[in-house]
Structures are given as C-alpha cells and as structure tokens.
Amino acid sequence: MNERRNGLKEKITNNQIWQSMFRHGYEKTGRRYTLQVLQNVWLHLHPPRVTRHAINFRFTWCMGGITFLMFLVTAVTGVLLMFYYRPTAEYAFRDIQYLEFDIPFGMLLRNMHRWAAHGMVIAVMLHMFRVFLTGSYKKPREFNWGVGVILLLVTFFLSFTGYLLPWDQLAFWAVTVGTNMARATPVLGHEGPFAPQDIVTQANDVRFALLGGTIVGPSTLLRFYILHCVAVPLLASVLMALHFWRVRKDGGISGPL
C-alpha cells in the first residue's frame, strides 16, 4: 500500500510540469519548510519563523487577520453581487429587490456582504485598540501605525460609499446628510471656514466632486459605485500590501510588554 502510494507520488511530482510549478521537495527538514514558505506566493505572506507570542490569541486578539478575512469576504461576495446590480437610478433599487427575493442565494450573499462589512469596521477598530494597548505603534512601527490610520479611514469610506447603493430612502437620506458635512470643509467647501464667498460655490466645491452634482442624484450613485467597487478597494489593497510588508520588516508582531 505504502509502496503504491509512493509510486503514485513519484509519478505526480517527478516530472517537468510539476517541478516547474513547485521548486521545493517534500523531505521533512527545516530547510524544506523554509524554502516552501519563501518560494510560494501564498505561503510567503506568513513569515517562515514566528515568535511564540505572535500566535498567542490573548496577545493579538487576531484582529488584524480577522479584518483582512472580512475584507476578502466582502470582495468575493461583492464581485458576485455585481453580476446583478446596475448602478443607475432606474434599476438600482429594482436590482436589489431582485437579488433579495428572486436570485438563488442572493439574499444570503447580500447579507454576507453586509455583515462582513460591519464585522470589518468592528474588527479594524478593535485591532487599532489592541495595537494601542500593547504600545505597538512605537518606534520602529510609527510609519505602519500611520498606514493603519489611513486604512481605518478607507474602511469607513468603503462602508459609506456602499451605503448609497441600495438607492432606497434610508440610503438616499443617510448620504444626503453625510455629504452635507463636506459643505463645511475649510476653504474647499462652500459653507466652510475661510472659504471665499461667491468664489467657492455649491457648483465648484469639494462636495460637488464627491456627488457629481449639487444634490444627491444619479451621478452620485454612479460615482459612489465606482468608488465602492473599484477605486477604494484598489487603494485599500495597495495600502494593505504595504501594511503587511511593514509588519514583517519592522520585526514581526511586537512582543509582550
């Protein structure tokens, strides 16, 4: 039996196709474990050596990892929802109802997307709280704390732009009220401090760039859709890559106090 299995393994792995994809062998040695982590694009995300405290749940709460998991869930379910959702004033709300009541597993997918988004906001805040409590923002990790703060804002902005997409009364008024804050932007908002009157108006201030108009309308729906599905996730991905890379380069997960 064992011989047969070894023969099969030999057949699968001992050829040019397999070895062109997987450069490392399978002997049970420390060198192989390290090689495998270094040479596999998926496994290299995890460091070859991990300190004992880094896998201690009570020290890390695993919140950074959970945030990333939530991001992946929203990305996958979000791509699936995009198959049915059209970001125009005529169709947006109808497509949401279609997804909710007719599409097989549509309700499940939409709720997964929603709850994962909520979970990501909660987890990212708890992650920040943990990093603060363990003093992990201190030298040499100051830069990564800064990147993390931007990622927190990016997470909020992802939630906010997604809020408009159902295009119902809740979405419309929540975004109307939310974007009214942009009127009060210093200098760049038409009701903000230091904004020159009659030069900065409703039609050329920073809120206009966000809404694509002076009121929340179809162009706002399209703008928020592009931001929610393409621009902000791309930005978040780049920043997350930087964030994770810096965790490794700054000496891995910080030690206990």
Added chain:
Amino acid sequence: MLSRRSFFKFLGWGNFLAAAGLAFGPGLIRFLYPRVLFEPSSVFKAGFPGEYPPGTVSEKFKKNPYGVWIVRKEDGEFYALVAICTHLGCTPRWFASENKFKCPCHGSGFDREGMHFEGPAPRPLERVQITLAEDGQLLIDKSVKFLEERGDWGKPGSTLRI
C-alpha cells in the same frame, strides 16, 4: 557647476513630471466637474400672487424638484423659505395648527418667519430670491440665497411686496 548630463537629466525629468503632474493633478480634478448638469433649474415660476391668500404658508412647491415654501404675510408680503432643515438637511413639515415648521428627524422647530426656536438646528431656514416675472407670475430663484445670520433678510429680492 551643472554638467551637461545633469542639465539634460533635469530637463527630461522636469518635462515628464510636469506633463504627468498636469494630467493627473488639475486635469483629473477638472474631469470631476462636468460642464452640463442634468439637474432641475434653480429658477421656476410659482403661479400668480392672487393664488396665495394673505396669512398662509403654501406647500404647493415643497415637492421635488422645487423644495420651497411660499409664505404670504397678513400685509400681503411674500417670501420663499427653503424646505431644508439647517441641522442636517432633512425636510421639515408645516403644521398650520401649531404655526410652525417641524423637522421629523431631530425635532428642530422654526416659526413662520423661518426663525429656529427649538431643537438642534443652529440657524434659521434659508430664504431665496422671489420677484415678479414679466407675465405677472411669482419668479423664484433658488441660486440666490438670503441668510438671516448674514443680515440678508430685508435686502431687495428677499421679500416681494405687491
């Protein structure tokens, strides 16, 4: 001294960065501000003055896309109030029996003049320009605003006396 090589390096990179900077800076920002908007006009006619009895608040033009109350005082003077709560932008309602505008979101109250007197609203309702059109109808221009806190109420155009 600046060498020939570093001079051309500076020139080349400078050109490249200036072009890229213009395209992705001012160009991208300008791209976000379209020339034509498909929004309702800020100017509209609101019928003849005779349609509004003195001492009433008309909700006829409160609906989309107008969003203003046309108020006529007992002495016949007109003014137009924007139907947007100055707290967070919800749409208040007019209660004739209580003689006040009341916002359903957080309970801000405004009197008939538009002055805030209860709830979280930080300033009075906004007034917009009201004049007579050539055909004798009321002409409202929502792009011209009169704010009480700037001392605009009473300026020409903020009220209309017939």
